[in-house]
Amino acid sequence: MSREALTSILMSSTHTTAAASASNAAHDNADTLAVAHAAFGHFTHGLATGDWEPFLAMVTDDFSFFFPMGEYQGAHTGRDKARAFFAYVRSAFPDGLTVTLDRVMSNANTVVFEFRDEGVFRGAPYRNRVAVSFDIRGGRIAQYREYFGSDGKSY
Amino acid sequence: MSREALTSILMSSTHTTAAASASNAAHDNADTLAVAHAAFGHFTHGLATGDWEPFLAMVTDDFSFFFPMGEYQGAHTGRDKARAFFAYVRSAFPDGLTVTLDRVMSNANTVVFEFRDEGVFRGAPYRNRVAVSFDIRGGRIAQYREYFGSDGKSY
Numbered sequence: 001m002s003r004e005a006l007t008s009i010l011m012s013s014t015h016t017t018a019a020a021s022a023s024n025a026a027h028d029n030a031d032t033l034a035v036a037h038a039a040f041g042h043f044t045h046g047l048a049t050g051d052w053e054p055f056l057a058m059v060t061d062d063f064s065f066f067f068p069m070g071e072y073q074g075a076h077t078g079r080d081k082a083r084a085f086f087a088y089v090r091s092a093f094p095d096g097l098t099v100t101l102d103r104v105m106s107n108a109n110t111v112v113f114e115f116r117d118e119g120v121f122r123g124a125p126y127r128n129r130v131a132v133s134f135d136i137r138g139g140r141i142a143q144y145r146e147y148f149g150s151d152g153k154s155y
Numbered sequence: 156m157s158r159e160a161l162t163s164i165l166m167s168s169t170h171t172t173a174a175a176s177a178s179n180a181a182h183d184n185a186d187t188l189a190v191a192h193a194a195f196g197h198f199t200h201g202l203a204t205g206d207w208e209p210f211l212a213m214v215t216d217d218f219s220f221f222f223p224m225g226e227y228q229g230a231h232t233g234r235d236k237a238r239a240f241f242a243y244v245r246s247a248f249p250d251g252l253t254v255t256l257d258r259v260m261s262n263a264n265t266v267v268f269e270f271r272d273e274g275v276f277r278g279a280p281y282r283n284r285v286a287v288s289f290d291i292r293g294g295r296i297a298q299y300r301e302y303f304g305s306d307g308k309s310y
Contacts, residue, residue: 066284068304075310103288105260105267112260112267114288114300129221131286131302133258133269145269147286147302149223155230 028108036111036134037104039141043132047097047117052086059141066145093119093126110135116155128152183263187291191266192259194289194296202252202272207241214296221300248274248281265290271310283307 035058042055056079064077065085072085097119105112112133119126129149135142190213197210211234219232220240227240252274260267267288274281284304290297 066304068284069306073306073309103262103265105262105265105288107258107260110258110260112269112286112288114267129223129300129302131267131288133260133267133286145284145304147284147304149221149300149302151224151228154228 029106032108032136033104033106033111035136035139035141036106036113039134040101040111040113040132044099044101046086047089047093047099049096050086050090050094052083052090055141056083056086060137063141064143066143068146068148092121095120097126109137114149121152126152127155129155184261187263188259188261188266190291190294190296191261191268191289195256195266195268195287198287199254199256201241202244202248202254204251205241205245205249207238210241210296211238215292218296219298221298223301223303247276250275252281264292269304276307281307282310284310 039055039058042052042058046052046055059079059082061079062077063079063082064075065082066075067073067085072088076082076085097117099115099117101113101115103114105114110133112131114129114131116127116129127150131147131149133145133147135144194210194213197207197213201207201210214234214237216234217232218234218237219230220237221230222228222240227243231237231240252272254270254272256268256270258269260269265288267286269284269286271282271284282305286302286304288300288302290299
């Protein structure tokens, strides 16, 4: 049986079945995941190179973000604020950060990436465990929240 | 068409279709989510009351966990180590922590809970943004990783 035939059967059912709901949810997640993976690619590119424009091109006009500590601890709004924040990140890690992605979890609107990053911070080895959570709206990143799993000195 | 009939059609297809794969993935996630939600209920119960035994009853024999800072920063293994850690958490928050769950994201094996917690730490108001990531294996929690999104003083 073709995929199209199955989809037709699933969608034409008068009553919404659990299978159809699961299929729809999986489809929504697939779209959300595709956008989030593209954005995460730009995010790691930014961490590695300091070039954040590809990531910033994917955020909504009302984009907001949360950062766990330091000068930018708390909530911030707007692409310009994000650009200033990423310049601050670059100033802290002028040689960039290398990311190792461990896991990706999602629901219909949000995708979480668990990763480790590594670099040099003020002349000393830097290692952290990080989770970033991206909210997707209209094919763009509407908000991201960053969480630290370690102290920057070890995994 | 009944759910059973649809499932039969999906599962009897000679070739694995995209729809069937999506349905299987959603089913796997549903099982993983159910276990993780039960464990998270016990986790918040532990934070609120200091009674961690229901949570500890759900971990695997080789359970391990990561904590971001302080005396328990880093990786730890075993139910007894976890029990000692949770006693340490209770000693830091003898009046407990109240959790507000914001989002749940998953894949087939792992579920992330994003929440805020609130309590009193050494006589001062405590607020944090937290992500905990639970790996599920055989209906139990095999590992959990905790991430902090704020500084304990504000969201």
